[in-house]
Amino acid sequence: MSQAPHHIAIVMDGNGRWASKRFLPRVAGHKQGVASLSRCVKACLERGIAVLTVFAFSSENWNRPAEEVSGLMELLALSLSKEVPSLKANGVRLHFVGDRQRLSEKVQAGLAQAELATADNQRLVLNVCFNYGGRWDIAQAAQKLAASGQPITELSLDRAMALAHVPDPDLLIRTGGELRISNFLLWQAAYSELHFSDKLWPEFDEAALDEAIAVYRTRERRFGQTTAQVAGDGKSQNVKAA
8 A cells, every 4th residue: 555645746637627517618617626726735744745736727628719728827827816815825836837828928927026025935836837747748858968068867867857856656547537748747647646526626525535645645656666565665665756
């Protein structure tokens, strides 16, 4: 049986469908999704989770209707101004992970200010993947190494990834009933335990999080070892040190 996860990653799927079921605009679903994220952050703090990484906006989401994309950008700016003081007070350190070049200067400045305001916090690291894609992450890491003349190895790539500041996720959750990871943490999720929930993200509550953690704790994490080896060691180790 595994210990509680150190790092949980979540594909927050189903905001638009939640809104459509209620005959609301899709942006209303994203607003409700922000409330669900706030609830999840609080639950992770209460359960002693050290790292939470969420997929907020993928590099493919630019292909959505312009009105929805614009609404998401406005929601991000509003959420930063509203939520950062509370996150700072509760010991949450914010990291925004992804390609910022396509974002407006205003949004980029807001992300940087939020990171700076929470830089000294240590209770929970909250990675918000915004304009992020797993393939982009691997490509940018390889480009970074090539530009500096470093050899491209598994270890050097790992250190050049956008999430190199935290251990790989132990548990990856996807809500919304879809059974795929959709270009999220392709490198980092190599040994993650996967949990798929039928709940739409705005409906994902503390009980659903506890269920995912309980299922995770029944898994045997071997990382290539045998069951006998894991039993002999007393526990299995994450492939990246904390």
